[in-house]
Amino acid sequence: MIESGLTGLRRDLDRRWLALVLVAWVAVAAWYVFDRWTLIRWLGLGDTDDNMRLMQVRAWMAGQDWYDLRQYRLNPPGGFDIHWSRIVDLPIAALILFFRLFTSASWAERLAVGIAPLLPLGVVMVALAATARRLVSPLAWPWALVFLVTSATSTMTMFMPERIDHHGWQLAALAVTVAGLADPRQARGGLLVGLATAFSLAIGLEMLPYAAMAGAIIALRWVWDAGEARRLAVYAASLGGGSAAAFAAFASNANRVLRCDALTPVWLSVVVVAGALLLALAFLSPRRPAVRLLLALAAGGAVAAMFALVFPQCLGRPEQVSPELARTWLNNVKEAKPLWKHPFRVAFPIAMLPIIGLVGACLAAWRARRQQ
Structure with a gap:
């Protein structure tokens, strides 16, 4: 009886993996929305880039040209050209328009910036599951998702509600x-x-x-x-x-x-x-x-x-800024700093992911060589 049940479970994990991954994504997304509801309610964008992204979406939806990404709130009155892309604006704007059908414009915006970061998380979970199935085992994908959600903290912060960068x-x-x-x-x-x-x-x-x-x-x-x-x-x-x-x-x-x-x-x-x-x-x-x-x-x-x-x-440097500006501003941007210039508590969780991947790649190469 137990053996039959395990066989059926393995069969379902293999055949219905995509549907099960999407169910897992919905569950994770629902938890994050619940956990971050206070931030969503008060539009608590925690990063300057997130705020600027919302300004860019607002300007576009208010009539700014598709190919004009100049932000006039920066360096007024002439404005400042942003090197970003409209690609990321699209899902945010689509969610705002969708939620406007059911609620006020203010709440539509709050819900949109809360849910938009969870969309690429779904893509990541499907792609990661597919990779685990191909490289490890057709039944290994649940472990990959568990590791992503519970251990890859520095990665998961990029998919939290309000993180619309x-x-x-x-x-x-x-x-x-x-x-x-x-x-x-x-x-x-x-x-x-x-x-x-x-x-x-x-x-x-x-x-x-x-x-x-x-x-x-x-x-x-x-x-x-x-x-x-x-x-x-x-x-x-x-x-x-x-x-x-x-x-x-x-x-x-x-x-x-x-x-x-x-x-x-x-x-x-x-x-x-x-x-x-x-x-x-x-x-x-x-x-x-x-x-x-x-x-x-x-x-x-x-x-x-x-x-x-x-x-x-x-x-x-691709930014082509002056040495003075690089010294006083760009060199102090956290995400632009080399890993060794971060404090240990920040660098360690970031470094662990590639280290684990390198160890796994070495083990896989060793096993493949033995099997030849």
């Missing part, structure tokens, strides 16, 4: 990227990584190092196994095409000049050229791994050389 959506894109890398279906995996990367870059450049690592992983898989050419080709096409489409749809007027800290013509050129070169490599696919490695290194070197020669102004 763009980092939650960037983390969601990164989770989808990892799920795409773990996808055994080459075309689908390459498409997920390419589109998730384009989506993330359209929001901001904070995840650019991880995006570059994902591209390098796909290229190295092709170097190791020429049979991965399809994954590489789909990734390259979706990365270049997705970034171009995102730039056309979401780049603000201020981001259509050669700035270095957003998806401007600078980084769009880099991404499109990189995508074109990787697509060419996928179609060439020489038989010898050494030749494939040399071609991949040559492509990477060509992209780096193009960036240095055509956009030398972007070789320094």
Whole structure:
């Protein structure tokens, strides 16, 4: 009897994993709304970026142009151009319009900023569960979600009600990227990584190092196994095409000049050229791994050389602020500081996640080598 029940439970966890993940997301979201209800009720936005995001949404809904992200409350009367994206404004504005059907404009706004951060959490939970199923076991996904909710405190703060800054959506894109890398279906995996990367870059450049690592992983898989050419080709096409489409749809007027800290013509050129070169490599696919490695290194070197020669102004800090402003302001922004400049109580929980991941990756590589 017990054995039969366990068999049925394992079968349900495997077959209905997606529905069960969504149920878990609803439960977690409901708890966070309940736990943070006081903040939601009083519109307790705890960060200046969250407040500025709400100002941006309000200005857009009041008639500001889609491509005009200038905030006139900053540096009046001329205003100050924000390098953010309308992508993150969309779910917030949609929730405000939805709740206006049932309540006042004030309460609609409060509910929207309380619920909006929980939407990317759902994406993260689905992507994480899919990754655990593919890399560990079809039945391992509940443990991954338990670890996320109970132990990844520094990550979960980005999905709390009122946290309407763009980092939650960037983390969601990164989770989808990892799920795409773990996808055994080459075309689908390459498409997920390419589109998730384009989506993330359209929001901001904070995840650019991880995006570059994902591209390098796909290229190295092709170097190791020429049979991965399809994954590489789909990734390259979706990365270049997705970034171009995102730039056309979401780049603000201020981001259509050669700035270095957003998806401007600078980084769009880099991404499109990189995508074109990787697509060419996928179609060439020489038989010898050494030749494939040399071609991949040559492509990477060509992209780096193009960036240095055509956009030398972007070789320094992407923000391009004066040394005085960097010293008095930017160097003191917590999220811009290196890990070792944070106090131990802050750095330790942040560092533990990649350390655990590194240990797990080493164990997985060791097990895979033993099984060969």
